[in-house]
Amino acid sequence: MVGLHATEGEPRPLRSLRVPDEVPQFGALQAGDQVLLSGTILTARDAAHARLVALLESGQELPVELRNQTIYYTGPTPTPEGKIIGSCGPTTSGRMDGFTPTILRAGVRAMIGKGPRSAEVIAAMRETGAVYFYAFGGCGALYAQRVRSMELLAFEDLGPEAIYRLEIEAFPLVVAIDGSGASIF
Amino acid sequence: MTAMNRANPDPEPGVQHGKRLIPAEEIYRRLYDGIREMNVVLAADVVAALRAARESESPADGTRPQSRTGSPSAPRPAALPGAACFVLDSILENADIAEREQLPMCQDTGFVLVFVEQGHDVRVEGEPLDRIIHRAIADAYRDGRFRNSVVGDPLNNRTNTGTNLPPAIHYDHVDGEHLTIGCLAKGFGSENYSQTRMLKPTAGPNAVVQAVVETMERAGGNCCPPVVLGIGIGGTMDWAARLSKKALLRDLGDHHRDPYYRDLEERIMNAVNGLGIGAGGLGGGTTALGVHIETYPTHIAGLPVAVSVNCWAERKAVVRW
Structure with missing residues (x-):
């Protein structure tokens, strides 16, 4: 299949990528590519997705800009004294599937989580050219150590499920589903 | 049979009427420490197995x-x-x-399961064992800044209990004068x-x-x-x-x-x-x-x-x- 790796071969080189600056280069990413992702991302999981979609569907203004953004599905543990963030590994992405096509059409260009996605999500990714990154389940301390700053953006009442802006440095990820719809799952 | 059944440590003072007495506070303290540590420090046997796995890959x-979960419409690298x-x-x-940063290794710090094996000739002194276990879990999750992941009702009203309580506790009563308490934090x-x-x-x-x-x-x-x-x-x-x-x-x-x-x-x-x-x-x-x-x-x-x-x-x- 064109664009996919053969069974044999060298490991894919680790590729450094910065968001949102390098979002225009997402077209070159292929399912299976190993990436160190840096830059600015947003956190949002179940409850934040439900609220964002409710606002979008009723035509109201969003409390955050979604265009060109990357969303990380995580609900960190409480931030310990003197730390930037608590443990923040990925949660299961499939629970967000029902909301994701609407979120992608609102401008989100990348998602980070774990586990496969629905056919509807893959179709919406093809339509918008968005990319889905796989983060390693359980590695909450590793991802926490690579967060440089955390700032509350919206839905403070949701606690760990609120939307935060994170500055990240070298998140280890694998491209799980690329903009053409090719998938590692 | 299991790690639970292994060696009975040295008998300690506090034997009364043929019963070994263990103070509640001592049980609380060691349980609390164990629960704090298990969420932060990956057990040595698991680390060794992961290292061996890394060597073998x-x-x-x-x-x-073949994919069992993927969408049939999505091409997939072999x-x-x-x-x-x-x-x-x-x-x-x-x-x-x-371990270095004293952060939970995973943000899902789990539902706690407890296996108690209590000898017939051992008695807990000062507080019922289930209350000690509850206290150790709630305090360890609060002080360790672990995520509380338990809802009070499974179906009708899934409100977080805010304490990671209750655990599921299993009791076995066996011969002897030893007490073993095993805990799992199950993601x-x-x-x-x-x-x-x-x-x-x-x-x-x-x-x-x-x-x-x-x-x-x-x-x-x-x-x-x-x-x-x-x-x-x-x-x-x-x-x-x-x-x-x-x-x-x-x-x-x-x-x-x-x-x-x-x-x-x-x-x-x-x-x-x-x-x-x-x-x-x-x-x-x-x-x-x-x-x-x-x-x-x-x-x-x-x-x-x-x-x-x-x-x-x-x-x-x-x-x-």
Whole structure:
């Protein structure tokens, strides 16, 4: 299949990528590519997705800009004294599937989580050219150590499920589903 | 039988009327410490198994089984060379960082299961044991800044209890004057794939292997492999499930004492690793780090088999008196 790796071969080189600056280069990413992702991302999981979609569907203004953004599905543990963030590994992405096509059409260009996605999500990714990154389940301390700053953006009442802006440095990820719809799952 | 049943430590002062007395505060303190530590420091046996797995993986290999979960419309690479090494390196680095930074290794700090084995000749002094256990869990989760992950009602009103209480506590009363308390913090990314099956009484060992293989095929990469599998065989449906959890308390490499079941553990391990699910579900030969079987007598008409799937973050603490 064109664009996919053969069974044999060298490991894919680790590729450094910065968001949102390098979002225009997402077209070159292929399912299976190993990436160190840096830059600015947003956190949002179940409850934040439900609220964002409710606002979008009723035509109201969003409390955050979604265009060109990357969303990380995580609900960190409480931030310990003197730390930037608590443990923040990925949660299961499939629970967000029902909301994701609407979120992608609102401008989100990348998602980070774990586990496969629905056919509807893959179709919406093809339509918008968005990319889905796989983060390693359980590695909450590793991802926490690579967060440089955390700032509350919206839905403070949701606690760990609120939307935060994170500055990240070298998140280890694998491209799980690329903009053409090719998938590692 | 298990780590739970092992050596009775030195008898201590406080024996009264033929009963060994253990003060509540001592139990609380050691349990509290064990619960704090298990969420932050990955057990040495698990780290060793992960290191051995990393050594055995070849960066150039990455063959994977056919997809069982993917969308048929989505093309899929047949191999992801180097991906398993990338995942295992990240898991090992995560363990180092968690210990150094005193952060929970995973943000899902789990539902707590407790296995108590209390000798007939031992008495807890000062507070009922279940209250001590509750207090140790609530305080450890608060002070460790672990995520409270328990809702008070499973269906009607899923409100967080705010304390990570209650745990599920199992009590065994045995001969002697020792007390052993084993704790697991069970993450639900893996627990959602645990299963109990009622096999036919004459189904034999192949059917047991097959039941475990099917459980892992269903779980795929979603249960955060490489996994530790606890397998309970015998008893009733619930008893087998309970044994499958108790089996997770054993150290990796601490095999069943009966050679028949030791061989079965090895067969299951090989069958599961042959699935090619691999670390993080990205392929390779390391799907399971260990397989522990626990058995119990059962009814002539049945063969219950329970499989508890635990992610690589096997958080366990065993405290002995």
